[in-house]
Amino acid sequence: MAIPEHKEIRELARRFLEEARPVLAAHEEKEAFPWPLAQKMGDLGFLGVFAPEELGGAGLDFWAYVALLEELGGYASLRSILSVQQSLVLTPLLTFGTEGQKRRYVPRLARGEILGAYALTEPEAGSDAGSLRTRAYRNGDHYVLEGQKTFISHANVAEVFLVFAKTDPERGNRGITAFLVEREDGVRTTPLKGKLGLRAADTGMVFLEGVRVPRDRVLGGEGEGFKVALATLDTGRVSLAAGAVGLMQRALGLSLRYAQERRQFGRPIAAFQLVQAHLAEMKLDLEASRLLTYQAVAKKLQGERYTLEASMAKLFASEAANRVAYRAVQIHGGYGFFEEYEVARLYRDARILTLYEGTSEIQKLVIGAHLTGIRAFGGHGEA
Template sequence: MSDREPQPVERQLPTDEARDLLALVREIARREIAPKAAEEEDAGRFPREVFTLLSESGLLGLPYDAEYGGGDQPYEVYLQVLEELAAARLTVGLGLSVHTLASYALATYGTKQQQVEHLPAMLGGGLLGAYCLSEPSSGSDAASLRTKAVREGDDWVIDGTKAWITHGGVADFYTVMARTGEDGPRGITAFLVPGDAPGLSAAAPEKKMGMKGSPTAQVHFDGVRVDDERRIGEEGQGFTIALAALDSGRLGIAACAIGVAQAALDEAVAYATERRQFGRPIADFQGLRFMIADMATQIEAGRSLYLAAARLRDAGKPFAKQAAMAKLHCTDTAMKVTTDAVQILGGYGYTADFPAERLMREAKALQIVEGTNQIQRMVIARHVAGPEGR
């Protein structure tokens, strides 16, 4: 492999503080994350110490209020942090995105008392979160979830199983959507459940084709008792909270996807400029040059799309359509770019000695998580053409 160093992405950052923040993230990624990424992913090792470092560096609560330990950064900046981390190791970038998603409900819909009591530890105290919406029989149809929470005095007792939970079994807190009333979306309520609550357990992590260092597991709730103080929002408001969280979470997935795609492009360019065939670098051949040009163009288009959506969010304007578009385009781009990177590396791209094959396996997950790309197309079409069956 060439010793050619990939050029840092040129970024438009709003403040000197943001520029210093990105410089810190790049240094952490270069020194602490990237060198061990391949080995640790192959071993299936979860990098808890990296998340501890991110917390100590003030990076686990970037888009949230500094009053509670957050970073007071706009989404435009936070997402570029995610991209940098995901380019070094997707397990870390996606992990931060999931933690931010898990913190959203309390940070946005919690009472002042709840936020004062819980947010400082969640955002800057070393805790790591997980988001519990999907179940074995309700994925895309999330409103049909069956996990129940039954009121007993001042407590709620939760029973059921959540599925496909990132950080399942290693999280310190779980934001859980449970049914407290009628069938359908109006009967769902959100709860903040401690990771060590009696009756809460996790199954063995799923055996996945990629992201082996990021545990994805079913989480079981067997008579888990939580105080009503840990109910987030009003009874029956949980599905609204869940969807609002996912709009922001989809931007996180989009940024992670562009990070993976950028890492794949950097690998492909480094290889193509070093590998020689027919007396010259293969990067000189028009067929490969056109592939590289298309890869770079799609990455830049995806980056512009997720940043445009982030700026709408930061301005307090509707952004759900743009979030779905960003998630769709960026994750499809990551799949295409990583596949092309494997092709450019040829036989070497198909081996574990080079990162292209790992990046391709990881990119596939991003087309599925937090709403499959088929669901994103449904969301976009509703915004553009109106609801089905008008």
Template sequence: MPDHAPQPVDRIAPTDEARELFALVRELARREIAPTAADEEEAGRFPREVFTLLSRSGLLALPYDSAYGGGDQPYEVYLQVLEELAAVRLTVGLGASVHTLACHALAGFGTKEQRAELLPAMLGGGLLGAYCLSEPAAGSDAASLRTKAVRDGDDWVLTGTKAWITHGGIADFYTVLARSGGPGARGITAYLVPGDAPGLSAAVPERKMGMKGSPTAQVHFDGVRVPDSRRLGEEGQGFTIALAALDSGRLGIAACAIGVAQAALDGAVEYATGRRQFGRPVADFQGLRFLLADMATQIAAGRALYLAAARLRDAGLPFAKEAAMAKLMCTDTAMKVTTDAVQVLGGYGYTADFPVERYMREAKVLQIVEGTNQIQRMVIARHLAGPESR
């Protein structure tokens, strides 16, 4: 059964331009993504042509400066676009978020010359990015990464392996964090590496329970030479750059999670109002009505939280704690709502004939990526009570 188009959500549009943007994204998603989403996910097919369309439409550049080809949109608007895309197909919504994350280091910490030379093609030239921080032995403890960057004249030579890389093997560029100095967070530097650099290769994509259309793979750097002109920020500033990107990236994951949850709720309501038992729609029974009401309330609360964090970011205020809260609550909400949606559909919810089982499998990964939800709790607690004393 093909996925249904998501029900329109009353978006918060601060401008007429934003209102038109939401309508454009909704129509694009309905026409170009929804009809084939279920079949392509089942087949594990990555929709590169959709990302090319998004790039040419300016939808992969929304939160960046128009001087470099960006859309000049606040995060409040950008995140709602991600939610619309994820509600139709998480591979697309999450992919757009990852691409934005991969551009963050250059846009925020690159020199004026670097931005002018490289950023326009990354934002609107049909390119696709990936973000390389995690490693096989450095997941939540990212500061212990081992990929090395050794200076050799005007170049850096990168050697090591990155793990769990979304778009690994198909990206046109990789933002890579590597160890250029001593141990710990202060020895890490950021680099922008072309996807076709000699010595760069990717392993066979991971076999995942969900998000089958989005390739996740290890990426190997075997003596990859990167000119110093592609070093981002100062030497040793890489971990600071990574954390700044993750704060924003967590908001992207939160928005995607609410998109998946909204799609699951829409499917559950559609089924419950059409399915009849004991002579009436199952939606008439109080047990299901209360379940649907709780699902809708949780979604609304999660959406309000990620938008509140986005407004802090847009105002130039600290938002790291609120980003962690939004990522935590929204992804937990997605897991709960999608599980309840399967329950609403009963036996049909457990079959691939309806999309809610896919939503449930996809929701799980959102509790893990961009910092597990256990890490989010640590971040929140640190902001509340200060770093743990030893």
């Protein structure tokens, strides 16, 4: 696998992080969205890395995006801005959008002038996303949307929402349609506070109460919404895997430094075999996750279906990140239990990775279905 290193963008990300760290920490503490950092990321071109230059993007390849996800992966609230904007909103727009839709949204999203959100999950439709209840009724040259979405990243900060709604409930997953809905159309949102991790990331509920959306805002055709949702999640899962790699990298780096500095029994704790065993397992989890992630990206870039590889990378890397964060706290001893030490945040932030964009259980069912040809979900589909 020949992988472009993208040293420059990695270096740019590291310089950005030097300044961003204290600002992010202050926002994490207040559970506030870090607007100044989101704007800076937009200015640096981080929010449209692989979007074409003629549409306001940086025009780089997908590997550059992976590099950025790795660099920012240790700061999950920032990594989340990258991945929601690009994997969950720009990717479906670039893949399924009409020329008019691309021109209307991509430049502003890619430059970070506006943020986007991906609104699939509902209170009664999580893993079983196909059972969503939000309705879209056709009314002349408009649709009228009725329903509510929950746990939506960027709900309170986005200007454009990719909303999945049923246009034809009789047709199951084939009756789902994706809509580009603007806040100005009358979307109401409320914040969801008190998250275990990702404390500076915005999460909220989205209420669609008689929201009128013109027909030309259907993304990918009527009845094609579930296809759009799942194709988007393939990219989303790969980007979460890359973010998990970044989180592990940060946790290992901090742990190595700490193990060399902290002395007990007259020597650095790094000199103890059991501490080295932790470090070795961390390194193994990190590198195995990276290889699975790169394998999924390589297949995606060959233009082949990569659902299996994306699920494997996401499952392994997200579980591995939790193991690694656990070991990082263990190496830090009691100090690791205090927020003053960054590993405490990494431990909290790692937890989301096995939950969203398909829980670990759902990834196993996706992998199992590929192996056996039998879908064991029991319901309509999967998120």
